[in-house]
Amino acid sequence: MVTVHDVARAAGVSISTVSRALTDPQRVAAPTRDRVTAAARELGYRPNRAASVLRAGRSGALGLVVPDLANPYFAAIAKGAQAQARERGVGLFVVDSDEDPELETEAVSGLAPQTDGIILCSPRAVERTVEALEGRPVVLVNHHVDGLPSVVADHEAGMLRALEHLRALGHAKVAYVGGPARSWSDGRRRAGLRAAADRLGDVELVELGPHRPQVAGGHAAADLVVASRATAVVTFNDLVAVGLVERLRVRGLDVPGDLSVVGCDDAYVAELLAPPLTTLRTDLRDSGRAAVDRLVARPGKDGDAPRDDVTLPVELVVRGSTAPPRPADRP
C-alpha cells in the first residue's frame, strides 16, 4: 500500500506538504505541488479514506435513504443523485428502508456518522428520523418540514395543468384517487387540485381515497370512480392509474372513451401502457441532482448558493389516456 510517506519521499518533501498539495492545492507553491502530484500519480497513490475520515471528521460522502429501490420513482431519484455525486467528486451511499419507518430511522442513524449529509427521500417517519441524524445536514426530497431544506415538485402547478387539460377536453366532473393518508405529496396534490378547481370555477372535484400507492390501490378505486359519475380521473401516481385502467377494462369500460385518466410521476410504465398514459412528469433525476447539490454547495462558491427550498417544475405529458368525454355525458 502506497502512503503519503512514500509520496513524500519520492517528491522530496514532507508528508504535510503531500497532504496539502492533494487536498488544498492552493496552499502549496506550484512547482512543489506539481512534483507531489507527479509522484503520487507515478506511485499510484490512493489516499486511505478511513484514515482521512478519522482524522478530518468528514467523509466526502453523502447518504441517500429511499423507501423502496424497486419503485421506479425512487430508482430514478437515486440515479440522478448518483450521477451528480460522481460529478461533484463525492461518494453516495444508497440505502433502502423497505417502506419501514423503523428501518428508515435505523438506516439514518447508521449512515449519519459516516457521511457529511443525508438525503431523505419521501420519509415515512420524519420526526424520529430527523432526530436520528443528530444535527447532520439533511435535505428532504418530496417532503417538507419547516426549517429543513427540501427539494419538491410543484404539485400545485401540475394539478392546475392537469385540470386545465381536462376542462379543455370538456370534462366537468373530475375525480382524484388519493394516495396514502400520511403522504405529504398526497396532501399537496389534493390542495393543488382544490385550488385549481376553485380557480377554474366550472370543474367539479370528487376526492377519493386514501388508497395504497400501488396497482392494487387502483383496482380498489376503480369502482368508486365509476360510481362517482366523474368523466375523468387524476391518480396519485402511475401505478394506481395502471390498476385503475385494468379494473375498468374488466368492467367493460374503455379508456379514454368512457373515462379519461391522468397519472402522476411519469414512471416509465406510463408509456408502456395501452393506451399510453397521460401523466404529470417531474424530472426525478433532477430531484436527485438538486438534493446532492444542496449538500455539497460550499460557501466558497457564493452567488449560486442554492435557496432554502428547491421547487422543480411539473410538466403535463399528454398521451393516449385522455380524450373528450362521450357526448352523452355532457350536460
Next chain:
Amino acid sequence: MVTVHDVARAAGVSISTVSRALTDPQRVAAPTRDRVTAAARELGYRPNRAASVLRAGRSGALGLVVPDLANPYFAAIAKGAQAQARERGVGLFVVDSDEDPELETEAVSGLAPQTDGIILCSPRAVERTVEALEGRPVVLVNHHVDGLPSVVADHEAGMLRALEHLRALGHAKVAYVGGPARSWSDGRRRAGLRAAADRLGDVELVELGPHRPQVAGGHAAADLVVASRATAVVTFNDLVAVGLVERLRVRGLDVPGDLSVVGCDDAYVAELLAPPLTTLRTDLRDSGRAAVDRLVARPGKDGDAPRDDVTLPVELVVRGSTAPPRPADRP
C-alpha cells in the same frame, strides 16, 4: 462523542476489554462482558467506523455495482442484497455504473479499498474491472468467469421449460429475439434454446438479434419475427417483449392469437401488460441475497460454506401472452 474510553471508565475496565467484549464476545468473561455491553448501551456508544477500518483493515461493508439502478431487474437484485446485508449486519454500498464500462471499472477501484468484497452485477467490462479490485473478494452476478465465484440463473433449464411449454401448445417454429451481442446471459439463453430444440427434436428455432435490451429493441425485432413465420417467440427480456407486442399491435397482429410471446426476467412490467406476459422468472432478490452470503460466509461456519457457483432456478410463469397457434399455421 462517546468512545471506548468512556465505556471503559463506566464499566470499570480497560479499553481493550471493551473492544473485545464488543467485537469478540467469547474472549471475555460473561460478567465483564455484560457490564461492558450495559455501559455501552447506557452511554449510547457507537463505534467509530473509520477508526475501526483504519486499524483493523476490514470495513464490515460490501460494494454492489450495477449497470443501471433504474432497470427493475437490477433494482430487484439491489434490494435483495440490501436486505441480506442488513440481516448479516454488514453495510452495502450500491453504485450505478450507468452502463458504462469505464465508469464500472472506476467505481470498483474506488469501492474496493473501502469494502471487504464486491458484488459485480452483469459487468460490462469484466477483465478490466476484475483487475481494478486488486485481489479483493468478488462475486459475479449474472455473469461467469472461470475461477471466480458467481451467482447465475439456470437459463438453460428456463429455456427448456419455455420451449416445452410452447411445443405443448402446438408451436413448431419458435423465434428468439436476442439481447446485446456481448451479453453473457444472451449467450447462455441462445445455448439453452439450441440445446432444448435439439433435445425436443420437433421444434424449429430461428435466432434473431442482437438487439438492444430495451423496449426499442422489441420494436426493431417485431417485423423480423413476423417475417420469420414463427408462431411463437422468446425474447431476451421483458422489456423487449413489451416493445415487440407494441409493434405487433401496430401491425394489426394479436398476441397471443397470431403470435405467442414469452419474456424473460419477470420484471414487474410483465404482469401490467395487456395481455399479461408469460415469462421466465428468476428470484432476483435471491440473487442479491446469495451474492451477499457468498461474501460474508466465514470459514468458521464450516459445512454450509457455499459452493463455488450458485445456480438459481428459473420458473416458467404462464400468463396471457401464450396460446396455441392459429389452426391455419399448423402444418
Next chain:
DNA sequence: GACGATCTGGCAAACGTTCGCATCGTCCGG
C-alpha cells in the same frame, strides 16, 4: 502445597491521515 495450564484483562503500539504550530526564507516599506 506447588506447579503448570488456561483464561482474563491491561498496556501500548500501531493504522494513515490532517492540521495547529513553529520555522525559515523572502519581500517590501520605511
Next chain:
DNA sequence: CCGGACGATGCGAACGTTTGCCAGATCGTC
C-alpha cells in the same frame, strides 16, 4: 539596511480503534 509581515514547508500530535504481548489470577492435578 533593518524590521515586520507573509508565504511556504516541516514537525509532531492527535483521531478512535484493534491486537500482540504479557502479567496476574484461577483452577486442576500430582
